[in-house]
Amino acid sequence: MKMLLKYISVNELNFSSSWENGLIKIKAMNSFEKIMTIFWLFGPLIYLIERDPADLWLTFISIIFLLRCIKRKEWNWGSQIWFKSALFLWFFGLFSALTSTEPYFTFQQGFVWIRFPLYVAAAQVWLAKDRDIRIVMLLSMLIGMLIMCGILIAETIIEPKTRLTWPYGDLVPGGYIAKVSLPLFCVLIALAVSKKSKAGVFSGIIGLLSIGVSALTGERTNFLIRACGGILASIVWKPKFFMIFMLIFFEILAVLALFFTRPDLSNRFGDQFLNSIPISNTSDDNPYWGSWRGGIQQGLLNPIKGIGPSGTRNSCANLDTNLPKWLPGKNYCGNHPHNFYVQLFAEVGTIGLVLGCIMFGSIIITCFKARLTNFNCPMAATAFIVPLGLFFPLQQFNSFYGQWGNLFTWFAIAFAVSQYQGWRETKKFPE
Numbered sequence: 001m002k003m004l005l006k007y008i009s010v011n012e013l014n015f016s017s018s019w020e021n022g023l024i025k026i027k028a029m030n031s032f033e034k035i036m037t038i039f040w041l042f043g044p045l046i047y048l049i050e051r052d053p054a055d056l057w058l059t060f061i062s063i064i065f066l067l068r069c070i071k072r073k074e075w076n077w078g079s080q081i082w083f084k085s086a087l088f089l090w091f092f093g094l095f096s097a098l099t100s101t102e103p104y105f106t107f108q109q110g111f112v113w114i115r116f117p118l119y120v121a122a123a124q125v126w127l128a129k130d131r132d133i134r135i136v137m138l139l140s141m142l143i144g145m146l147i148m149c150g151i152l153i154a155e156t157i158i159e160p161k162t163r164l165t166w167p168y169g170d171l172v173p174g175g176y177i178a179k180v181s182l183p184l185f186c187v188l189i190a191l192a193v194s195k196k197s198k199a200g201v202f203s204g205i206i207g208l209l210s211i212g213v214s215a216l217t218g219e220r221t222n223f224l225i226r227a228c229g230g231i232l233a234s235i236v237w238k239p240k241f242f243m244i245f246m247l248i249f250f251e252i253l254a255v256l257a258l259f260f261t262r263p264d265l266s267n268r269f270g271d272q273f274l275n276s277i278p279i280s281n282t283s284d285d286n287p288y289w290g291s292w293r294g295g296i297q298q299g300l301l302n303p304i305k306g307i308g309p310s311g312t313r314n315s316c317a318n319l320d321t322n323l324p325k326w327l328p329g330k331n332y333c334g335n336h337p338h339n340f341y342v343q344l345f346a347e348v349g350t351i352g353l354v355l356g357c358i359m360f361g362s363i364i365i366t367c368f369k370a371r372l373t374n375f376n377c378p379m380a381a382t383a384f385i386v387p388l389g390l391f392f393p394l395q396q397f398n399s400f401y402g403q404w405g406n407l408f409t410w411f412a413i414a415f416a417v418s419q420y421q422g423w424r425e426t427k428k429f430p431e
Contacts, residue, residue: 018135040127044144062115065122077125082362086117089355097308106308109401116410128418145181149213162264163218174219178226179408183415186233186382193234193243221396229389237381282328290332299345306349309401336399343400360391370419386416
C-alpha cells in the first residue's frame with residue numbers, strides 16, 4: 001500500500017505520509033470518535049451499494065453531529081453564511097409547505113432536506129477538520145471511483161447499451177463518477193498538468209480513465225460537469241501549459257475514439273444533446289425545456305412563497321398550458337422541473353430562490369477562501385470548482401428536495417467545504 005501511494009504522492013500532497021499520519025491520529029481518538037471517523041471514511045464504498053444504505057449513512061452522521069453539538073453546546077459553526085442561508089431556506093420551505101394545498105406531503109419533503117446541510121457542517125466542523133484525515137478520505141474516493149469504473153466497463157462489455165445502470169439498476173451511475181469523486185478528479189487533473197513526474201502521469205491516466213467511463217454512462221450533464229471541472233482544475237493550480245495541451249489532446253483523442261466506435265453515444269452527445277438544450281430550443285417537442293416551463297409557470301402563479309417543497313410533481317398536470325401566452329413551448333410534467341433555480345422559484349417562490357442563491361454563492365465563496373488560505377494544497381486550491389460545477393445554473397439537475405441525486409451532490413460539497421477551516425480562528429472554535 002505504501003509503495004503504491006508513493007506513485008501518486010507529491011510534496012504538496014503526500015498520500016503516503018498522510019495515510020500513516022491519518023491512521024496514527026485515528027488510533028489516538030477515543031472509541032466514539034474513532035468509530036465515527038472510520039464510518040465516515042467508508043462513505044464512498046457504502047455509496048456503491050444502493051440509495052438506502054447511502055441515505056442511512058449520511059442521515060446517521062447528520063443526526064449524530066446534531067446530538068454532539070447539543071451535548072457539547074458548540075454552535076459557533078452555525079454563524080457561517082452558507083449555513084445560515086441554508087437554515088433560513090429550510091424554515092421558509094416549511095412555511096411554504098404548511099400554507100400549501102398539500103401540507104402533509106410538502107412538509108415531509110421539505111423537512112428531511114436539512115440533513116444535507118447538516119452533513120456538510122459535520123464534515124467541515126468535525127469529521128474532516130484534519131487535513132491528513134481528509135487525504136485518507138480522498139484515497140477512499142479513489143478506491144470507490146476505480147471500483148465503479150471497473151463495474152461500468154464490465155457492464156459495457158457484457159450488456160452494451162447507451163445508458164448504463166450497474167450497480168444500481170437506475171440510470172444514475174454517472175452521478176457517482178461525476179459528483180461523488182469530483183473533488184478527487186479535480187486534484188488528479190491539477191497534479192497531472194503541474195508535475196512532470198510519475199505522480200503526474202499516474203494522476204493523468206486515472207483522470208482520463210474516469211472521464212472516459214463517464215462518457216460511457218451516456219449521462220450528458222454529468223459528463224459535462226466532469227469535463228468542464230477538469231478543464232478548470234487544469235489551469236487554477238501551478239499549471240504547465242505544455243502539460244495542459246497534452247492532457248486535452250489525449251482527452252479529446254480518447255473521447256473521439258469512443259464516439260467513432262459507438263455511434264449511439266456520438267449521436268446522444270451530438271445532435272440529440274444540441275437539440276435538447278432548454279435555452280436554445282423552446283419548441284413543443286423539447287421535454288427538457290418543457291420541464292423548465294412547467295416550473296416557471298407554477299412559480300408565476302405563486303411568486304412569493306411557491307407551492308411547497310416537491311409540490312410541482314403533483315400540481316404540474318393541472319396547469320392551463322395555454323398560459324402564460326408569452327412563454328413558448330409545451331409543459332412536460334415529470335417529478336420536478338430539472339433545474340434547481342426553476343424548482344426553487346416554483347416551490348418556495350422568489351424568497352426561497354433568493355435564499356437558495358445566497359446559499360449557493362456563499363458555499364462557492366467559502367470553498368474559494370480555502371484556496372486563498374492554503375493555495376499550496378491542490379485539495380484546497382481546487383475546492384471551489386466542486387460547488388461551482390454542481391450549482392452552475394444552466395444545466396439539468398436532479399430534484400433539489402430529492403434523495404439520490406442530492407446524496408451524490410452534498411457528499412462532494414461537504415468535502416469541498418471542509419477544506420476551509422479558517423473560520424475557527426475568528427470564532428475561536430475549540431479543536
